[in-house]
Amino acid sequence: MVTIDDVAELAGLSKSTVSRVINHxxxxxxxxxxxxxxxxxxxxxxxxxxxRSLRNKKTKMIAVIVPRLMNPFFxxxxxxxxxxxxxxxxxxxxxxxxxxxxxELGHLELLKTKQVDGxxxxxxxxxxxxxxxxxxxxxxxxxxxFDESADIPIIKLDQxxxxxxxxxHLLRQGHRKIAYCSGGYKSMVANHRKLGFDKALAEHGIPFxxxxxxxxxxTIENGMEVxxxxxxxxxxxxxxxxxxxxxxxxIIAGAREYGVTIPNELSVIxxxxxxxxxxxxxxxxxxxxxxxxxxxxxxxxxxxxxxxxKPLIRERYELPLELIIRESTVxxxxxxxx
Amino acid sequence: MVTIDDVAELAGLSKSTVSRVINHxxxxxxxxxxxxxxxxxxxxxxxxxxxRSLRNKKTKMIAVIVPRLMNPFFxxxxxxxxxxxxxxxxxxxxxxxxxxxxxELGHLELLKTKQVDGxxxxxxxxxxxxxxxxxxxxxxxxxxxFDESADIPIIKLDQxxxxxxxxxHLLRQGHRKIAYCSGGYKSMVANHRKLGFDKALAEHGIPFxxxxxxxxxxTIENGMEVxxxxxxxxxxxxxxxxxxxxxxxxIIAGAREYGVTIPNELSVIxxxxxxxxxxxxxxxxxxxxxxxxxxxxxxxxxxxxxxxxKPLIRERYELPLELIIRESTVxxxxxxxx
DNA sequence: CTGTTAGCGCATTCAT
DNA sequence: ATGAATGCGCTAACAG
Numbered sequence: 001m002v003t004i005d006d007v008a009e010l011a012g013l014s015k016s017t018v019s020r021v022i023n024h025x026x027x028x029x030x031x032x033x034x035x036x037x038x039x040x041x042x043x044x045x046x047x048x049x050x051x052r053s054l055r056n057k058k059t060k061m062i063a064v065i066v067p068r069l070m071n072p073f074f075x076x077x078x079x080x081x082x083x084x085x086x087x088x089x090x091x092x093x094x095x096x097x098x099x100x101x102x103x104e105l106g107h108l109e110l111l112k113t114k115q116v117d118g119x120x121x122x123x124x125x126x127x128x129x130x131x132x133x134x135x136x137x138x139x140x141x142x143x144x145x146f147d148e149s150a151d152i153p154i155i156k157l158d159q160x161x162x163x164x165x166x167x168x169h170l171l172r173q174g175h176r177k178i179a180y181c182s183g184g185y186k187s188m189v190a191n192h193r194k195l196g197f198d199k200a201l202a203e204h205g206i207p208f209x210x211x212x213x214x215x216x217x218x219t220i221e222n223g224m225e226v227x228x229x230x231x232x233x234x235x236x237x238x239x240x241x242x243x244x245x246x247x248x249x250x251i252i253a254g255a256r257e258y259g260v261t262i263p264n265e266l267s268v269i270x271x272x273x274x275x276x277x278x279x280x281x282x283x284x285x286x287x288x289x290x291x292x293x294x295x296x297x298x299x300x301x302x303x304x305x306x307x308x309x310k311p312l313i314r315e316r317y318e319l320p321l322e323l324i325i326r327e328s329t330v331x332x333x334x335x336x337x338x
Numbered sequence: 339m340v341t342i343d344d345v346a347e348l349a350g351l352s353k354s355t356v357s358r359v360i361n362h363x364x365x366x367x368x369x370x371x372x373x374x375x376x377x378x379x380x381x382x383x384x385x386x387x388x389x390r391s392l393r394n395k396k397t398k399m400i401a402v403i404v405p406r407l408m409n410p411f412f413x414x415x416x417x418x419x420x421x422x423x424x425x426x427x428x429x430x431x432x433x434x435x436x437x438x439x440x441x442e443l444g445h446l447e448l449l450k451t452k453q454v455d456g457x458x459x460x461x462x463x464x465x466x467x468x469x470x471x472x473x474x475x476x477x478x479x480x481x482x483x484f485d486e487s488a489d490i491p492i493i494k495l496d497q498x499x500x501x502x503x504x505x506x507h508l509l510r511q512g513h514r515k516i517a518y519c520s521g522g523y524k525s526m527v528a529n530h531r532k533l534g535f536d537k538a539l540a541e542h543g544i545p546f547x548x549x550x551x552x553x554x555x556x557t558i559e560n561g562m563e564v565x566x567x568x569x570x571x572x573x574x575x576x577x578x579x580x581x582x583x584x585x586x587x588x589i590i591a592g593a594r595e596y597g598v599t600i601p602n603e604l605s606v607i608x609x610x611x612x613x614x615x616x617x618x619x620x621x622x623x624x625x626x627x628x629x630x631x632x633x634x635x636x637x638x639x640x641x642x643x644x645x646x647x648k649p650l651i652r653e654r655y656e657l658p659l660e661l662i663i664r665e666s667t668v669x670x671x672x673x674x675x676x
Numbered sequence: 677c678t679g680t681t682a683g684c685g686c687a688t689t690c691a692t
Numbered sequence: 693a694t695g696a697a698t699g700c701g702c703t704a705a706c707a708g
Contacts (some may be wrong), residue, residue, distance in 0.1 A: 014695045019687055027693055046450045050397065050684035053388035054700050061431075061453075068417055075413040079406055080436050086444075091453065094432045096420050106424075112384045114397075115429065124512070164680055220613050245611070253617045267505075275558050279591045281619040341701055352679045365677055389701035392684050536705055681708080689698080 002043045013038035022047060026043050047155070052113070061235075062302055063093040063116045064143075065107050065123045072274050073244070073291065077122060077144065080295030088303045092116075096327075100328045101125045111137040111142055118302045121145065139305040140311055143298035146188050153305065153315035155298045159189050162321040163196025166241055166269045169285070169323060171204050173330065175239040175267060179212040182243030190215075190243055193271070197241055212237050224252015224257075230266070231258055238266065239329070245270035245277040248284050252328065256281075267329040282327030339363055340381045349377035360385060391452070391537055401431040401454045402481075402642055403445050403461045410612050411582070411629070412490030415460060415482065416647050418633030426641045428455075449475040457646045458636050459483065462524070477643035477650055481636035484526050490652035491643065495634045497527050499532025500625045500659040504579055504607045509542050509625070511515060511668065513577040513605060517550040519564055519589075528553075528581055531609070550575050553563075561588015562595075568604070576604065577667070583608035583615040586622045590666065591620045594619075605667045620665030 004022075008015040020028050021036040039045070053059045053145055066074040066082055068157055078094060085092040093116055095107035097308060104125040111134050118139040121131070128147040143155040170178050180197055182190040201208055214226050223246065230236050231254070242248045248270030255262050262268055262282055270277050270286035273279070277284035297317055311314045342360075351370055358366050377383070392395045393545060402419055404412040422439040423430040431454055433445035442463040449472050456477040459469070466485040472478060479491040509623045512657050518535055520528040539546055549571070552564050561584065568574050569592070580586045583598045586608030595602050600606055600620055608615050610622035615622035633656055643650060 004687095005685080015686080016688080016695055017693085020694085023687075029693065046447070048392070048685055049451045049453045050388055050391035050395075051700090052687085054386070054392050054684090054702090055686050055688085057388075057700080059388065069407065069413045069420070070417050072410065072413065075407045075410065078432065079408050079434065080679090082407070082432055083436070091431055091448070093429055094416065094420055096417065098421070109384070110429070115387045115388045127346075200707080249617050256619065276614060276617070279558055279587050279595065279614070280617060290454075322450055339701090341703080342703095353702080354680080354704085355678060358678085361703080367677065370678080390703080392686090392700090393702045393704085395684080464702050541689090678708085679703105682703105682705085684702085686700090689696105689700105691696080692694080 001048070002045050003048070004045070006040045006043055007036065007045050011035040012044060031043050057114070058118055058306075059115060060089060061091045061093055061116045062118050062120065062247065062299070062306075063095050063107065063110050064120045065095045065097060065104060065295040067099055067123045068332075069094070072246075072276075072290075073272055074122065076291045077295050079210045080292040081245070081299055084296045084299035088299060090299075091301065097125050097165045098122045099125065105130070108134045108140075111140065117306045120298050120302055122298075124188070135312065139302060141298065141302050141305065141312075143276045143294060144189065151314040152312045153301050153317070155294055155301060155317045155319075156189075157289055157294060157319050157321055159192035159321070160196040160199070162271065163193030163241070164200050165196070165198045165321065166271070166285075167200035167326065168203075168289050170239045170241065170267060170269060170329060171200060171206075173239070173267060175237075176204075177209075177212070177235070177237040177239070178206075179214065179230060179237035179240040180208070181214040181217050181223075181240055181247060183216065183218040183222075183247070185215055193243060217242065217247045217250075218244065220246050220250035220253065223247035223252075224254040225250075227251045227254025227258070227260075231255075236266075240266065240268050242268065243271050244276065245274040245284055245286055248286070248328065249276050249280050249291065252280050252282070254305055263328050263331055273324055277326065280328075285326045286324050288322040288324050290321075294319055339386070339667055340383050341386070342383070344381055344385050345374065346379045349373040353395055354460035354627070376523060378436065395452070396644075398427060399431055399454045400446050400456050400637070401433050401445065401456065402458045402645075403433045403435060403442060405437055405461045406434045407432070410584075410614075411610055411627075412460065414629045415633050418630040419458065419637055426637060428637075428641065434456060435461045435463050437463065443468070446472045446478075449478070456640045460520050460636075462526070473650065477588045477640060479636065479640050479650075482527065483634060486526065489652040490650045491639050491655070493632055493639060493655045493657075494527075495627055495632065495657050495659055497530035497659070498534040498537070500609065500627075501531030501579070502538050502657065503534070503661045504609070504625050505535045505538035506541075507663065507667060508579065508605060508607060509538060509578045511577070511605060513575075514542075514544055514545075515527045515550070515573070515575040515577070517546075517552065517575040517578040518546070518566060519552040519555050519561075519578055519585060521554060521560075523553055531581060549593040549648075555585045555588075556582065557579065558584050558588035558591065561585035562592035563588075565589045565592030565596070565598075569593075569598065574604075578604065578606050581609050583612040583624055585608045586624070586666065587614050587618050590618050590620070590622070601666050601669055604633075605668050611662055615664070618666075623664045623667040624661050624662050626660040628659075632657055653668065
């Protein structure tokens with residue numbers, strides 16, 4: 001391995017000077033600078049990043065914690081983060097919790113062991129009280145998922161409004177019996193959507209029936225299961241709000257199996273505007289989330305926090321959602337109102 | 339920051355002894371070992387990984403290079419790799435090429451700068467001749483994508499057989515005019531599938547018509563575009579082989595728009611067995627790829643190569659594919675033969 | 677079985 | 693503007 005000493009020797013200079021050149025110090029004569037460059041070139045020298053990290057106490061790495069990558073939402077999120085991180089001179093470490101608290105805590109240890117300069121949490125399996133312990137070791141911010149009480153930067157989407165818009169749309173189509181279907185009891189993202197959902201219902205003076213609530217739906221398979229349950233009801237809902245396009249697609253697939261037409265007999269709205277929402281029959285009305293923007297913002301905020309050492313303070317960045325109306329909610333049997 | 343010296347001091351021992359218990363050395367008395375544990379516990383000590391890396395010349399990190407994560411195939415691949423890497427005591431760095439040669443080379447530099455102990459390439463934008471330069475800096479293996487001439491370990495799938503099986507299935511349904519549709523001119527994965535495709539056709543004495551070849555289809559949108567082109571032909575194919583379920587879904591979506599029924603008027607077969615293949619109307623016949631197995635194998639092989647320092651040699655691991663017949667290829671107008 | 681010593685490769689005082 | 697010296701935190705000889 002070629003080290004800074006080798007370069008110094010070949011250039012006939014001291015390692016200090018070489019180091020200065022590498023780190024773009026101002027006061028180095030053009031002449032010596034040239035010599036150093038030549039020597040580096042000749043030897044194919046590249047600084048050893050472990051040594052640098054040890055010296056600088058900075059690894060130029062950040063980690064992102066997500067539930068799992070197979071979920072297309074997180075695939076997109078991480079894709080955008082990787083690009084943003086690279087542009088900012090950072091490498092991105094990927095950490096999946098697989099919905100396990102222990103695994104999540106294990107990943108947080110990266111901050112203790114100084115393997116990363118900061119962490120973006122897009123997952124939240126543990127309570128904030130236990131996560132906050134790690135704040136001593138480095139900056140930690142939340143992205144998408146969040147905890148209201150955490151006094152750190154949080155980049156999130158306006159999920160309340162998202163739930164509200166989607167539900168309001170269903171109500172405008174004349175629906176009064178609307179089911180609610182989401183994933184994750186603990187998830188504040190899901191909770192906020194429910195808040196928006198409730199708000200819309202309240203505005204129309206409609207009480208929510210507990211039998212219409214489904215809280216463990218994440219996948220297409222789950223969606224199909226939900227449909228079966230709905231189908232078996234004596235007084236089924238005429239519309240269903242879902243927390244993801246996959247679940248909506250599952251409901252549609254389930255309906256197809258049972259010969260129930262959508263939106264004629266049941267309206268369904270998704271969430272995410274994933275590609276899947278454009279290819280089901282019918283196409284899924286959904287709520288578009290600015291994933292890329294959110295990812296970029298998260299990376300930039302974290303990098304800022306890494307640079308100015310100051311302790312983290314409470315910060316909130318909220319991005320808007322957008323309702324996208326397609327086929328799965330319009331043209332149903334009910335008369336549109338308003 | 340609490341260091342090994344602090345622990346040594348509190349325990350009334352030397353740092354060597356502390357280091358020995360940390361690294362599970364055999365010959366340390368139970369008594370002292372206990373003292374060290376107590377001191378570590380009390381101080382909340384955690385070894386600094388930069389220092390360890392510098393000393394050991396091992397970072398316990400590996401990188402995986404993929405085109406992009408949004409592609410669900412790579413999402414799954416990376417998901418499984420992360421789990422396998424963690425189980426083997428490694429962190430996984432994610433690197434996307436975004437189909438750029440320069441970006442890919444940039445990621446390879448991680449090996450030079452000693453930021454990772456090894457790299458799994460699931461992307462291949464550059465020629466092997468330029469990539470092989472990096473072999474001096476650490477182990478490098480290929481996974482899924484490959485270059486025949488590379489004398490390194492390669493974990494791949496039997497794409498030739500995959501293309502063959504799928505095409506054979508189409509032929510058995512009585513099709514004689516079969517289009518071929520894939521992504522990536524450079525990709526050997528695509529090339530091998532084409533080889534299998536050609537082989538099947540040859541067995542039936544059917545020459546391939548160049549007009550039936552599409553080589554730039556990756557996404558749903560691309561699939562829709564392909565359908566339009568097929569639809570506009572004076573002598574269109576009766577079946578189409580596609581390199582991904584997304585493209586197949588796009589063709590189905592396109593057909594729906596034009597009122598062409600599938601498989602009645604056109605049969606379509608996908609590749610990957612993604613969830614999308616189960617929810618389109620009709621469901622997509624496809625080829626299942628053992629992604630998780632491949633990911634695990636790749637991680638294990640790389641970890642092995644990292645451990646025994648020996649220079650890499652040519653190794654091939656090939657996993658089988660499986661044909662999954664659903665609705666998009668059966669029940670068409672042609673009489674099944676054989 | 678345990679302590680002392682010497683670096684790993686680099687950036688940064690402190691001199692000059 | 694440049695060089696010499698020091699130490700980041702850790703592991704590994706080498707003694708004993």
